[in-house]
Amino acid sequence: MTAVLVVDDVPAMGEQYAYDLKRVGKFQTIVAGGGDEALDVLAREPIDCVVLDLEMPGTDGFEVLRRLQQRGIDTPVIVYTGTGSYDRCVQAVRLGAYGFVDKTEPIERVVQEIENALSRGRLVRELRTLRSRVDGEASLVGESAPMRALRDAIARVAPISSSVLIVGESGTGKELVARALHRRGPGEKAPLVAVNSAALPEQLVESELFGHERGAFTGADRLRRGAFENAAGGTLFLDEIGELPLPAQAKLLRVLEDRKVMRLGGDRPIQITARVVAATNRDLEREIAAGRFRQDLFYRLNVHTVRVPPLRERLADLPSLIGHLLQAIAVQLGVRPKTIEPDAIALLTAYDWRKNNVRELRNCLERMLIASDGPSIGSGDVPPEIRGDAGRAPRSTPGDEPDDDASAPAGTLKALKAQAEREILLAALETHDWHVTRTAEALGLADHSSLLKIMRRHGLSKGAH
Numbered sequence: 001m002t003a004v005l006v007v008d009d010v011p012a013m014g015e016q017y018a019y020d021l022k023r024v025g026k027f028q029t030i031v032a033g034g035g036d037e038a039l040d041v042l043a044r045e046p047i048d049c050v051v052l053d054l055e056m057p058g059t060d061g062f063e064v065l066r067r068l069q070q071r072g073i074d075t076p077v078i079v080y081t082g083t084g085s086y087d088r089c090v091q092a093v094r095l096g097a098y099g100f101v102d103k104t105e106p107i108e109r110v111v112q113e114i115e116n117a118l119s120r121g122r123l124v125r126e127l128r129t130l131r132s133r134v135d136g137e138a139s140l141v142g143e144s145a146p147m148r149a150l151r152d153a154i155a156r157v158a159p160i161s162s163s164v165l166i167v168g169e170s171g172t173g174k175e176l177v178a179r180a181l182h183r184r185g186p187g188e189k190a191p192l193v194a195v196n197s198a199a200l201p202e203q204l205v206e207s208e209l210f211g212h213e214r215g216a217f218t219g220a221d222r223l224r225r226g227a228f229e230n231a232a233g234g235t236l237f238l239d240e241i242g243e244l245p246l247p248a249q250a251k252l253l254r255v256l257e258d259r260k261v262m263r264l265g266g267d268r269p270i271q272i273t274a275r276v277v278a279a280t281n282r283d284l285e286r287e288i289a290a291g292r293f294r295q296d297l298f299y300r301l302n303v304h305t306v307r308v309p310p311l312r313e314r315l316a317d318l319p320s321l322i323g324h325l326l327q328a329i330a331v332q333l334g335v336r337p338k339t340i341e342p343d344a345i346a347l348l349t350a351y352d353w354r355k356n357n358v359r360e361l362r363n364c365l366e367r368m369l370i371a372s373d374g375p376s377i378g379s380g381d382v383p384p385e386i387r388g389d390a391g392r393a394p395r396s397t398p399g400d401e402p403d404d405d406a407s408a409p410a411g412t413l414k415a416l417k418a419q420a421e422r423e424i425l426l427a428a429l430e431t432h433d434w435h436v437t438r439t440a441e442a443l444g445l446a447d448h449s450s451l452l453k454i455m456r457r458h459g460l461s462k463g464a465h
């Protein structure tokens with residue numbers, strides 16, 4: 001129930017408000033006979049909302065608002081006044097009151113104001129947690145040796161304004177590294193402008209990067225600043241630089257050499273003050289050898305190179321990454337966060353994260369979070385394609401009478417046989433796209449129901465069709 005504090009120096013008035021509010025059925029009320037008493041109550045009791053009289057002898061409503069502000073107490077306050085003076089109400093709002101009502105207005109108006117104030121309070125709190133979480137998400141999680149080395153590299157090159165090339169497989173966190181470089185860089189308060197080179201149509205490269213004057217070409221009906229200019233004093237992040245077409249590479253090179261850009265159709269060179277950070281998941285040296293990337297541009301960009309290690313080289317980070325990502329996903333989707341059981345983490349650790357690294361892990365966790373029924377994510381929720389890869393054990397020959405005791409103590413022949421049987425099943429199911437009849441045939445089983453029986457023993461019936 002919502003606790004409302006009613007403050008009025010006229011006892012009959014305060015009691016009446018408290019009584020009316022209580023009758024609405026949603027509020028629990030406390031009455032204070034003056035400003036000082038109100039401040040005492042607020043320091044002591046968990047109050048959700050205050051209904052405050054402005055005109056009181058001694059510590060009046062304005063003074064209460066001032067003190068609340070000083071003490072950083074953000075309990076919402078609705079003020080009420082009998083004078084009908086609009087100016088005084090505005091003054092109260094400036095002092096932090098959420099809203100005001102006139103004493104002559106019906107109680108419904110007060111209720112409405114209280115409810116609005118409460119829901120705004122909730123939004124403010126939500127926004128605050130979201131902000132802190134989003135900021136948290138932008139940080140690089142992981143304490144493994146490769147991650148520590150990465151953080152060291154970032155700290156070393158961040159304060160220098162020369163170009164940095166970030167290399168690493170897809171989904172390893174290159175963009176996060178670029179943001180970290182910016183945050184710790186010389187232009188931390190200045191903008192970070194990100195340009196996805198892969199999404200730049202060739203005809204637009206120049207106007208996107210360098211801008212254009214009004215009338216520079218048909219359709220250029222107004223002046224447009226380019227990314228270099230917009231990033232002035234900060235960071236220009238050229239993502240997926242390996243995808244930039246060769247003609248655009250030539251233009252970019254010229255600009256980097258001159259440290260000047262000229263808007264299309266313009267005649268005034270503009271000094272470049274942004275630091276350039278580029279990223280790619282391509283092997284640029286190979287691209288150079290194949291004639292797809294200019295060597296001179298490469299040397300301009302990689303004054304410093306930061307390599308982001310693939311996930312499989314830092315599996316020690318998995319538990320903390322999983323925890324961090326689950327939390328971030330829950331916040332993003334607005335669902336209740338879940339914990340994850342150790343055997344599910346073990347399966348995820350055994351997987352070869354080769355395709356999309358942390359992004360693939362993130363997507364997999366999102367699917368698991370949504371698909372799982374209970375309050376925590378278990379090994380049964382790990383998608384088959386992830387589980388199927390986990391720790392391929394030595395194969396025993398099919399045709400060997402499979403042992404059926406999957407719950408035998410670990411290390412015993414029984415348990416090892418059960419484990420091997422599970423691996424064989426998984427591999428066969430994978431091969432046949434989880435098609436039960438075909439898998440049964442391939443394994444030489446009588447029919448699909450014998451396969452289903454074995455699968456159930458291993459808790460594998462979920463993904464089959």
Ligand SMILES: Nc1ncnc2c1ncn2[C@@H]1O[C@H](COP(=O)(O)OP(=O)(O)OP(=O)(O)O)[C@@H](O)[C@H]1O
Pocket residue numbers: 137139140141142168169170171172173174175176177280281321324358359362
């Ligand atoms: N060390 C990390 N800690 C926390 N989150 C991470 C980490 N590495 C990557 N992520 C998350 O993984 C996702 C992919 O990261 P990011 O977009 O930076 O990858 P990328 O290397 O730029 O990939 P691509 O080459 O596909 O552009 C993002 O959601 C990012 O927040």
Ligand SMILES: [Mg+2]
Pocket residue numbers: 174175239
């Ligand atoms: Mg990226």
